[in-house]
Amino acid sequence: MDNLSDTLKKLKITAVDRTDDSLEGCLDCLLQALAQNNMETSEKIQGSGILQLFASLLVPQSSCTAKVANIIAEIAKNEFMRIPCVDAGLISPLVQLLNSKDQEVLLQTGRALGNICYDSHEGRSAVDQAGGAQIVIDHLRSLCSKTDPANEKLLTVFCGMLMNYSNENDSLQAQLINMGVIPTLVKLLGIHCQNAALTEMCLVAFGNLAELESSKEQFASTNIAEELVKLFKKQIDHDKREMVFEVLAPLAENDAIKLQLVEAGLVECLLEIVQQKVDSDKEEDIAELKTASDLMVLLLLGDESMQKLFEGGKGNVFQRVLSWIPSNNHQLQLAGALAIANFARNDGNCIHMVDNGIVEKLMDLLDRHVEDGNVTVQHAALSALRNLAIPVINKAKMLSAGVTEAVLKFLKSEMPPVQFKLLGTLRMLIDAQEAAEQLGKNVKLVERLVEWCEAKDHAGVMGESNRLLSALIRHSKSKDVIKTIVQSGGIKHLVTMATSEHVIMQNEALVALALIAALELGTAEKDLESAKLVQILHTLLADERSAPEIKYNSMVLICALMGSVASALLKELEAWNPWAGGSIFLDVAGMALSALPTVVFSVLCCCTDECPSNLCFACIP
Numbered sequence: 001m002d003n004l005s006d007t008l009k010k011l012k013i014t015a016v017d018r019t020d021d022s023l024e025g026c027l028d029c030l031l032q033a034l035a036q037n038n039m040e041t042s043e044k045i046q047g048s049g050i051l052q053l054f055a056s057l058l059v060p061q062s063s064c065t066a067k068v069a070n071i072i073a074e075i076a077k078n079e080f081m082r083i084p085c086v087d088a089g090l091i092s093p094l095v096q097l098l099n100s101k102d103q104e105v106l107l108q109t110g111r112a113l114g115n116i117c118y119d120s121h122e123g124r125s126a127v128d129q130a131g132g133a134q135i136v137i138d139h140l141r142s143l144c145s146k147t148d149p150a151n152e153k154l155l156t157v158f159c160g161m162l163m164n165y166s167n168e169n170d171s172l173q174a175q176l177i178n179m180g181v182i183p184t185l186v187k188l189l190g191i192h193c194q195n196a197a198l199t200e201m202c203l204v205a206f207g208n209l210a211e212l213e214s215s216k217e218q219f220a221s222t223n224i225a226e227e228l229v230k231l232f233k234k235q236i237d238h239d240k241r242e243m244v245f246e247v248l249a250p251l252a253e254n255d256a257i258k259l260q261l262v263e264a265g266l267v268e269c270l271l272e273i274v275q276q277k278v279d280s281d282k283e284e285d286i287a288e289l290k291t292a293s294d295l296m297v298l299l300l301l302g303d304e305s306m307q308k309l310f311e312g313g314k315g316n317v318f319q320r321v322l323s324w325i326p327s328n329n330h331q332l333q334l335a336g337a338l339a340i341a342n343f344a345r346n347d348g349n350c351i352h353m354v355d356n357g358i359v360e361k362l363m364d365l366l367d368r369h370v371e372d373g374n375v376t377v378q379h380a381a382l383s384a385l386r387n388l389a390i391p392v393i394n395k396a397k398m399l400s401a402g403v404t405e406a407v408l409k410f411l412k413s414e415m416p417p418v419q420f421k422l423l424g425t426l427r428m429l430i431d432a433q434e435a436a437e438q439l440g441k442n443v444k445l446v447e448r449l450v451e452w453c454e455a456k457d458h459a460g461v462m463g464e465s466n467r468l469l470s471a472l473i474r475h476s477k478s479k480d481v482i483k484t485i486v487q488s489g490g491i492k493h494l495v496t497m498a499t500s501e502h503v504i505m506q507n508e509a510l511v512a513l514a515l516i517a518a519l520e521l522g523t524a525e526k527d528l529e530s531a532k533l534v535q536i537l538h539t540l541l542a543d544e545r546s547a548p549e550i551k552y553n554s555m556v557l558i559c560a561l562m563g564s565v566a567s568a569l570l571k572e573l574e575a576w577n578p579w580a581g582g583s584i585f586l587d588v589a590g591m592a593l594s595a596l597p598t599v600v601f602s603v604l605c606c607c608t609d610e611c612p613s614n615l616c617f618a619c620i621p
Contacts, residue, residue: 114161440481
């Protein structure tokens with residue numbers, strides 16, 4: 001370090017004379033000084049103004065070129081030196097050196113460019129403009145099949161350079177994908193899987209690229225799933241397995257790759273990890289158990305991969321997942337319930353599972369989490385029950401099994417995700433009149449629904465609460481249910497629901513309101529008036545964007561309201577004089593009705609026992 005200043009002065013002279021022997025000696029001194037104290041030496045190099053000279057020394061014909069590139073690679077380890085390297089004009093000559101046939105020059109050049117690009121926008125931009133990425137990818141392709149140690153070291157450096165070049169930069173990652181880097185990296189992984197350093201670099205590169213949606217299609221066209229599963233099976237060390245997990249998770253978001261991973265045997269690996277780690281209290285084992293079970297659930301989100309693992313409800317994987325539900329491990333309970341929810345995505349699976357006692361297992365699980373329970377487990381179990389309740393044939397069976405009673409235990413929950421799934425589960429179950437009437441007369445439930453109808457911070461909960469209120473009326477057709485909802489203050493929410501941006505919710509509200517007007521108008525009249533129902537109906541009819549079924553059901557509701565004797569609502573309607581010639585309301589209503597094509601009436605007013613939508617008041621017996 002004492003001689004560093006002299007070396008820098010001498011280097012300025014020899015760099016001009018181009019005396020290779022003297023130049024090489026100076027470069028060796030710099031490399032020694034950098035090895036002793038990189039930061040201090042780098043600061044002195046920057047202060048000496050010698051960086052600009054390095055650009056002239058980066059020539060293919062010189063025997064010193066590799067050492068110059070090595071020095072640049074070393075000083076670029078320091079963040080404060082990367083922009084000066086760019087400003088000194090080093091990028092263009094370094095990129096030109098990527099065309100060299102000398103392996104040592106390529107190695108040190110790759111290191112220099114990689115270090116300059118690390119977390120440096122200026123470095124990446126300069127390499128991009130110089131076209132460095134394409135040359136490196138071409139090298140990876142041409143050198144891919146060579147397995148000698150020197151070549152594998154060079155491949156590792158080039159992979160690292162591309163990783164630093166594109167890390168957390170979507171546009172540069174997209175550029176590499178368009179250049180076809182993914183098939184090359186997958187091929188590298190397959191050929192060089194015994195080389196730990198190169199394998200690790202490939203995995204990091206995959207992890208960067210896999211986050212981009214545009215990469216998934218390219219990955220799916222390779223044998224990445226097979227290679228990753230093969231590599232995963234070889235890993236004993238926790239950290240190495242974690243690296244593979246970090247690549248698998250984003251890739252498994254793609255349905256095609258999900259199926260490939262299942263076919264490659266990943267699920268068996270995951271189940272084995274779960275079995276090995278389930279009783280461990282080590283922090284890293286608990287983390288690995290979570291990662292493995294979460295990935296298992298993710299694989300079940302694909303329709304084909306899910307069905308392949310379900311195997312008619314008799315598959316080994318399905319049976320193993322079932323065994324997680326009664327486990328004492330919360331993570332396995334959660335994963336088991338989520339897996340059941342994912343299996344329950346078609347009627348056949350749902351019917352099979354209900355017939356084979358899954359509902360009872362889920363209710364037992366919920367029962368274990370009623371008091372100060374795990375919210376994520378509650379949410380997952382309710383999700384599974386909701387999905388299982390979708391097939392018509394399952395509803396009566398689940399009601400008989402006591403699902404509504406099990407679900408209502410969570411009515412006091414203050415957690416919106418639990419509230420949302422609770423509401424959805426109940427709404428799926430109550431298409432039977434008896435069940436709807438029983439729930440609709442449950443004052444605590446109705447009061448809670450009315451409260452949640454005002455949960456403006458949680459749109460999902462608010463929407464589901466409104467829909468369940470409407471469903472209780474539509475399916476029960478009960479005066480007692482209507483009275484309970486009126487007494488709990490629910491009418492105003494149904495009126496507001498008629499203005500929803502979602503047509504199905506508007507229809508559900510209008511049908512419920514029409515039933516109220518037909519069955520119990522006297523009880524609900526004041527609430528309907530204060531909620532400005534007539535004004536809202538006028539708006540719906542006047543709005544040319546309103547769907548035909550909305551206009552029709554609005555008119556049906558008006559007809560029901562006209563049945564009121566000397567009511568305030570009737571007076572409000574008469575203020576528009578709806579049936580007198582020339583009235584505004586009649587004109588609007590007339591236009592609404594005349595605008596409805598005959599075919600719409602044939603759909604909406606089928607007046608049969610099987611109304612396809614159950615949303616038309618005229619079709620309700």
